[in-house]
Each structure stands twice: as C-alpha cells, then as structure tokens.
Amino acid sequence: MANVVLVTGVSRYLGGLYARRLSHDPSIERILGVDVVPPRHSIGRAEFVRADIRNPMIGRIMSQAGVDTVVHMNVIATPKDMGGRVTQKEINVIGTMQLLAACQKSESVSRLVVKSSAAVYGSSPKDPAMFSEDMSPKSLPRTGFGKDSVEVEGYVRGFSRRRPDVEITMLRLANVVGPTIHTSITDYFSLPIVPIPLGFDARFQLVHEDDAIAAMILATTGPAVGIVNVAGDGFVTVTQCTALARRPVFPVPLSSGSLLGAIVKRSGLADFSADQLTLLAFGRGLDTTRMRTVLGFEPKFTSRSAFEDFARHLRPAVPGVDGVGDVVSDAAGGTAAAIARVFDRIQP
Amino acid sequence: MSDETTAAPGAAQPAPVPQTSSEPTGSATSSVSTSASGSASKTATPKATKKKSARPDGAKKGTSPKKASGVKGAGPKKAAAPKREAAASTAVSADVTAAPRGAAPAKKPAARPARGAFAAGAARASGERRRRSGTPLVPSEPVEVSAARRIAMLEGAPVVDAPAVPVAAETTGSTRSEVTTAVGDPSAESSSSESSSGSSPESSSSGLSSASQSADEAAPAPRRRPTRASMRARRTAEGEPTRLRAVPSVPDDAPAADSATAASARATRPARPTRPPRSAIGGDRAARHTARGAGASTTPGDGILGDILTDADASPAGEAGGWEHSLTSGLQSRAERLVGAVLEAAEFSSEARPGPAELVDLAVNVLRAAATSAGLPAEEVERQVADALAYLRRRLTGDYVVDEFGFDEDYTVNVHLPLLRPFYQKWFRVEVRGIENIPSVGGALVVGNHSGTIAMDSLMTQVAVYDEHPEHRHLRMLGADLVFQMPFVGTMARRSGSTLAANTDAERLLRGGELVGVWPEGFKGVGKPFSERYKLQRFGRGGFVSAALRAGVPIVPVSIVGAEEIYPILGNMPTVARLLGLPYAPITPTFPLLGPLGMVPLPSKWLIEFGPPIDTSGFGPEAADDPMLVFDLTDQVRETIQQTLYSLLMQRKSVFL
Secondary structure: OOOEEEEEOOOOHHHHHHHHHHHOOOOOOEEEEEEOOOOOOOOOOOEEEEOOOOOOHHHHHHHHHOOOEEEEOOOOOOHHHHOHHHHHHHHHHHHHHHHHHHHHHOOOOOEEEEEEEHHHHOOOOOOOOOEOOOOOOOOOOOOHHHHHHHHHHHHHHHHHHHOOOOEEEEEEEOEEEOOOOOOHHHHHHHOOOEEEEOOOOOEEOEEEHHHHHHHHHHHHHOOOOEEEEEOOOOEEEHHHHHHHOOOOEEEEOHHHHHHHHHHHHHOOOOOOOHHHHHHHHHOOOEOOHHHHHOOOOOOOOOHHHHHHHHHHOOOOOOOOHHHHHHHHHHHHHHHHHHHHHHHHHHOO | OHHHHHHHHHHHOOOHHHHHHHHHHHHOHHHHHHHHHHHHHHHHHHHOOOOOOHHHHHHHHHHHHHHHHHHHHHHHHHHHHHHHHHHHHHHHHHHHHHOOOOOOOOHHHHHHHHHHHHHHHHHHHOOHHHHHHHOOOOOOHHHHHHHHHHHHHHHOHHHHHHHHHHHHHHHHHHHHHHHHHHHOHHHHHHHHHHHOOOHHHHHHOOHHHHHHHHHHHOOOOOOOOOOHHHHHHHHHHHHOHHHHHHHHHHHHOHHHHHHHHHHHHHHHOOOHHHOHHHHHHHHHHHHHHHHHHOHHHHHHHOOHHHHHHHHHHOOOOOHHHHHHHHHHHHHHHHHHHHHHHHHHHHHHHHHHOOOHHHHHHHHHHHHHHHHHHOOOOHHHHHHHHHHHHHHHHHHHHOOOOEOOOOOOHHHHHHHHHHHHHHHHHHHOOOEEEOHHHOOOOOOEEEEEOOOOOOOHHHHHHHHHHHHHOOOOOOEEEEEOHHHHHOOOHHHHHHHOOOEEOOHHHHHHHHHOOOEEEEOOOOHHHHOOOHHHOOOOOOOOOOHHHHHHHHHOOOEEEEEEEOHHHOOOOOEEOHHHHHHHOOOOOEEOOOHHHHHHHHHOOOOOOOEEEEOOOEOOOOOOHHHHHOHHHHHHHHHHHHHHHHHHHHHHHHHOOOOOO
16 A cells, blocks of 8 residues: 655646645555656645656655655656757656666665556557557657657566566556646647648547546556556547537648648647657557456546547637637628529519 | 728717717617618608518618708718717617518517527628727717717607607518618618728719718729729619619708718719719718718718818818708708618618528528429438538537547448449449348458459448348458558548458457458459459468457358459559559559549449358357368358359359449
8 A cells, every 4th residue: 555655747737636636545644746846736735855856866765755656757748848859858768767776776665656658559550449558569659759658668667577576557548638738639739720641530549637647546546457558438530629629620741740740849839749640640549448447447538528628628729710700600691691682583 | 991080080070969860879779770760661661572682771771861851961970970880780780680581570570589699790790890990980979979869859850760660670671672672772882882881882873972982082092982882883773673763762852962962072073063863862872881981981971060071171072061051950960860870780780691590591492492493302302411411510510429440430321331322323233142141230250352453342342231231230341551551541441440450450340249341362352463353362361260260250251243344454563563652553454544534443243242151159269279270261261252253253144234
C-alpha cells in the first residue's frame, strides 16, 4: 500500500491534477510533488519539492522521505512550453534514467507507476485494428514524443529486470483531452482552420483527463498490473472531431504534412511532431480489455463524449462566426424570396 | 455613403425637428410601425394583392405616398430618418414578417411571434445596423427626437397614423403585393437603395432619385447608380403596371415634394426640373433613402429638414424654399417620413427574410415541380432528397459512429453501397446464387477467387451480400496494407468495413460475430494475365483457415464469374509498376490506349455463387496450430471454388450476356 508518494512533473497540468486528486485519499500519508518550477496551480496537500529529476539529488529526497511509491508523470508530450524538443527529450529520457537509477538505489521504493503513452505503438497502414499490450509496433516511432515514450518504456523494462521486487504499473494512455488540458490534440482541434491529411480520415481513441487521472490513481492505490492500455470506449475520426469542434478543414497532401507540421509548430499554434501526423493519417486503436479486467477501471467518458466535453469549452473558430452565419442565412433567405417571387409570377 | 457623413453635420442643426419624427419611431417602435402600417393599409389596401414579395414594398409604398403627400416637407428629416428606419425596420419587420405570403390577415398575427426574432436578424442582416452606426446623427437623435416627436404628435400628423396600427399590419400583410406594385418606382428605388440607396433613384430617372441624390449624393458618389440598381429599378417600374398605379396616390403630395425637391435639385442638379411630375414619388423615395442612407440621401426628398441639411452642406441648394417648407409642414412630414421608413424597412426586412418554413416549402415545391416535370414520382424524389439531406446533416455535425476498424455504417449504407449499386445492377447484372449459405447470425468467413485487375469482385460481393441476404449483413473484407496506405482508397476501405488482412483483425472480427470476406489469392489473383483466367492461384499461406479455426466459424466458399473480363490484362509494365510502388501496372485492350476512358470496365455478365459452408467448429481452436490440417482445409476450399467456377463457366451463355 502506498504511504509516501513521490510525484514527478507536478507543475504540469496532469501532474497537478493527479496530486490534487490523490490528496483526497486519506490512506496516503504524505505526497511529495517534484518539479523544476513551482506549480502555478494547487497541488492539494502535496508538498512541493523543487528538484530536477535529471539530477541525482532526487535519490536523497527519496531516501529522506522514505518514499515507497514513485509516480512518474514527467514524460512530456508537449514541448512547446518546456523549451522545445531538446529539453523535452532531456527531461523525458535523461530524467527517467536518473529517476529509475534513484529508485534502484532506494530501499524504500516498492512501487513504480509510469504514465506512458499509446504513442509507443506508432501508427502505420500496416497496423492491426487494435493494439493489445503484448503487441509491438509495426513501425517504431522514430521521432519526437513517440520515440521518447519507447525509450522510457525501455528503461522501465530494464529497471523491472534489475529490481523484480518493485511492482510496476505502466499506463499507456490514449490521447488525453478535456476542457482545460492542453495537449497537441486539443491545440490541433482548436486551430481556426484544421489542416487534415488529404484522403485520410483516421480513427483514434481519446481519454478524458478525469479518466486519465482516475486510472493513474487506481494504478497507484490498487494492485500492480504491469502494462495497461487506457482509452475511452469507441472511436472518433479526424473529420468527425472537426465537425464536433465546428472547425473548417483544409486538406493537405500527406507528403507535405511534415512541412506543414513544421510551420504550424513554428508558429506556436500547435505542438505537432511527425509521429503525431501519421496518427492523423492512419489512426490507432488500443485494446482496453486489460484495462477492464486487470486494472478494473471503467472510464466515465467515451472517446466521443470526451471530445465533446472538450469541444464544449472551445471558442468558435472565428469570433463573429455566428454573425457570418446570420448573413449567410439571410442571403439564402433573400435568394429564396426572389425565387418565390419569380414562382408567384410564373404561376399566379 | 460619404453623403451621409457630410449630411450629418447639417442634420445636427435641424435635429430637433427631424428628431421628433425619428424619435417616436425609435422610442416607440411599435407605435410607429403600427402607424406606418396603418398608413400603408390605407393607401395600399385597396390594391391588396397576394404577392408575398411584393408586400413589403407595397407597405412601404403605401406609406411613402402618404408621407410624400403629407410630408413632402418631411424630406428635411434626413438625419432622423436613418434611425427611424432602423427602429422602424425592426418594428415593422416583426409585423411584416408575421405575414409571409398569406393574403389573409388572420395568418399574420399568428405568425408574428415566431418571426420576431427572425425579423430582428433580418434587420441586422439587411444592414440596418451598419446604417445606424454609420449615421452620425444617431447618437444625438434619441433625445431630440423625442421632443420633436411630441410636437409632431401634438400637431396630430403622427397621431393619425397611430390608430391605424393593427389594421395596417393586417393590410400590409395582405396587400404586400399591392404595395410592391403600387410602389412601383419607389419599390424599385427601395430595392436599389438598400445597397446603394442614394444613387439608384437618379438612374431610375423617376422623380425619386432626383431629389435624394441631387442634394447630397450628387457630389460624392453620384453616378454609381446607373448601374445595376438603377436598371433594376427601372425594370421593376416598367415591368409592373401595378406599381405605376401606386404612383397616383403620390401625386397629391407631389406639389409640396416637388417644390422642396426642386429647391434642392436646383442646387445640385439640373436634371430635376424635368422630373417634377414624379417629384412626389421622388419625395417618398428620398425619404426612404434618407432613412437608409442617413444624412446624405435625406436632403433631396425631405423638403424641410433635407433642405436645411443641404444648406449646411451644399449651400447652394434651395435654402429659402427648404426652410419655409420645414417651418410649415415640418412635423407632419416627419411623421410621415417615419411611417414611410418603417414601412419600407418592414417591406425590406420581410422580403429578405422569409420564415424558414417558407423556405422549406418553397424548396419542396420546386423539388416536386422538378420531379413531376421530369416524370418521376414526386413523393419518392422528395423522400430521397430528405434522406440525403439528413445524411449530410449527420456528416456535418459529426453525428455518426465508427467502430474499432473504422467501419462507418452510415457512410456504407448511404454512400458506398449506393455508388456501387449501378455497377452491380446495371453494368455487370450480377446474378447471385446460394445466398442462403451465408448464416443469418454469427461469424463466418467468406472465401473467394480474386480477379479483375482491381478488386471490383470483392466490392460486388459486398453489395451482393448486403442486398440479397435477408438480414442485409455487411461483409467485412480483409485488404492488403497497400490499400490502407493509399489516400482516399484506404479511407474508403476502412469506412466501408474493410480492415487489414492480418490474423489479429480477422479473428477479432470473427469473434465479434461479423461476416468476414477474404480473397486469399491477393495481388497474384487480381493481377494475373487474361490467359490464366479462372485458374486459381496459390491461396496464400492458409492464414484464413487458421483464423476460422481459432474463431470456430464456418468457411463459405464463393465463386465469382465475370470479374476476369472487366479489364483483361494483356501485359504488364513492370518498370511503371516499380516506379509507382504498385504490384503491377496492367495493359488492357483499352487502358493505356484510351487513357482515362480505359478505366471503364467492360460490361461482362457476372455470376456469384456462395457454396455450402465448411464447418470448422469440430476441430477446435488448437487445430489452427496443425499445419497439415490447415493446408488440407485450404486445398479443400480452393478445390471447391475451382470446381464451382468451371460449372458456372459452363452455364454462362456468353461473356457479355
């Protein structure tokens, strides 16, 4: 049972939310929140410890506080606000290495919970419809967040080999959306005009931020379950999402997709890397059987309702879009009136 | 309208008077509108016709004539007019909109509430808002106007109108057509004036244009009008005799209006003098213009205020005459103006904004008319169009579901299969046998022979299963990864229920009780030369059998005859194929030769026969790991299909018949 929990990445949105939710659990004695910058949001009763997981210092914190559960939520998917891809990779890979090294040294740590991502499955036309946890990707993600996730999982596997006594739970979350969280997916569908890969309409799953946190809490407090996919029920497609978000689409040939992605990324509109572009073209499906049977988790939101929850809080693409709608409907009305007049004349 | 702006300063001075008229409208829109309608009713009612579109104009016209007659002097109100219009328009719009086409007055009242919002929107759309904001006088107006209004009320001119309100509304509704017709010139102008307001009148050559334009607009944006607006105006005037009739009412006012306009006209334009006869009309129009165009247009028609304004701006205009007029008839004219503006606005807004129900009615009528004229059953066409629209709506709102394989039933049933059906029914005239061999429920693996250069045979089998099977089952096909790599094709394949030909997907589908179709020959079958037609290639590695064994579902062999002849492959272009990353690049009798025309398949006659199912549940799932059994079953299926093909070929009378 978890008594002293150390949470990394607590200053990021999901980490903060996790700390807040975990604070409600009275069985947890103490919560330590670790990050390099102080959180701008509440982290509940968690104590903020300013430390860098890329620094061996983290080991001393663990031993001093007698941490028995380490929750690693500092695998960054959106480098925009973290200083770019270099920092992202540094934090994701080196941070995980250091953290795991500290865990391996620690005598008190008995459980490790890692927030991983479905990005480890990559996305390609050769993919099976659904990935279960034991499947390996048909094409390994070679860039960005997907590659980081693969490497993080590799280190975790190595750690589990060296410390078989430590229970390990690793949740592969589908793309997280929600009314307040900012991810590459939410940024993407918030664009005033959504560029979509021409001729493709990928299906994918989403998980609501509340569900994602609930699953992480369950992984922390419940039994250790190994690797588990976490996704909402059902699927949505890219064009369906644009329809739900009421965004116009702008099809772009996939070959120029990386170029476009670079432009979008440079302009700071959305954090998009190449592996996420292939997701938009070929999609991905996660088999969530283990989530239900082993983890015992039932998401409250389906993929669609999660996206709808996000879309509800989305501002219209163009500020006066409703006014434009009025004008258009008015023009239509005028035209119809004119036609009606003509008809009246033709057949009195 | 630069005119407006210029006029504004001038208007400010006279503001008190004009405002009076405007104020009532603004503050008490309802009253104004009613009064306006009343006036309209008076004038227009006689003509009461049933044209919807006409109605608004008619109302305006009716009012305008009155205004003109009573108000002619009203012209001066220019500044106030715009505001009035806005207010009036909204108010009127409510009334007017209420009575769409209905000639009967009763209908209108009922309709009103629903359309109130609509009318407001219409007003907005029609640019009222813009006008309002654009009018410099607007801000000051409200207060001043009220005072002026009161005065006007006292004088009695406006009051007279007020009582008529309810009637007016009714009349307007019923008489719309009249109104438009009556307005004739005015209406024409009004239409033009909507957009360009000032200029149209001139071009129309009717009296209206002269007055308004002459004063303010003449200088700034004078000649635009002649273009469309003017043409339209002229046309309308000429085209509709009724409108001309309407004009007569105006004449009464004409004298006063004439004088006022004349004065202003002189200042700006020489042309006016010639127009005197219609000056009355011009006055009306001018009033409208003013209302819309704010300061600019007001000058000409509005005797008093307009003159004043004009004086301020374009000093030369009829200063003396304008002032006199204003003094004498000021309030009356104002009131009339207001009414006119309101009516006008009402007309306009109502015209521009028929109710949604109306639009639908119209569309349906047009559709039905088209269907009948085309000799089709109207009901059927209507239903189909409604279905198509409903589908479009679902697409646009994202109201559809895709499953884990990307299968979109809504799309498949409404787009995919309907697109294939003409091929299925008319082009290939597919004949299906043994459809009863496909189970009604539960999983089954349909295994067929592949041919035809492109996988048309699998698509036709899909249609056959859906259309001919009593349960209308969807055939979920397994495709090569190349399919899902291609844009459009891959998306279409996933949406229509296909998924990757892999054991995981096949077993997942079969366990889910789906009907799965597989063509194990793959590209070897589709791309084989014509000389090897109907000779089955190797059936893959038997993966389909092991999938069926694991899922314990029956295998249904299907033999397809006819697909081999749709694109007979005479040769291959391996270099091109390699360049394009395709498994083969066929040469058919028509393909590279005729270019895109070569893509049209030859219309061979097709036979599809589903054989009796081969039960695999007796072997148990572990049998899938027994390669010998798998190969035996594979051969059995292959032989069955081959034999059926031969027998079908014997029965076929001819390739194309």
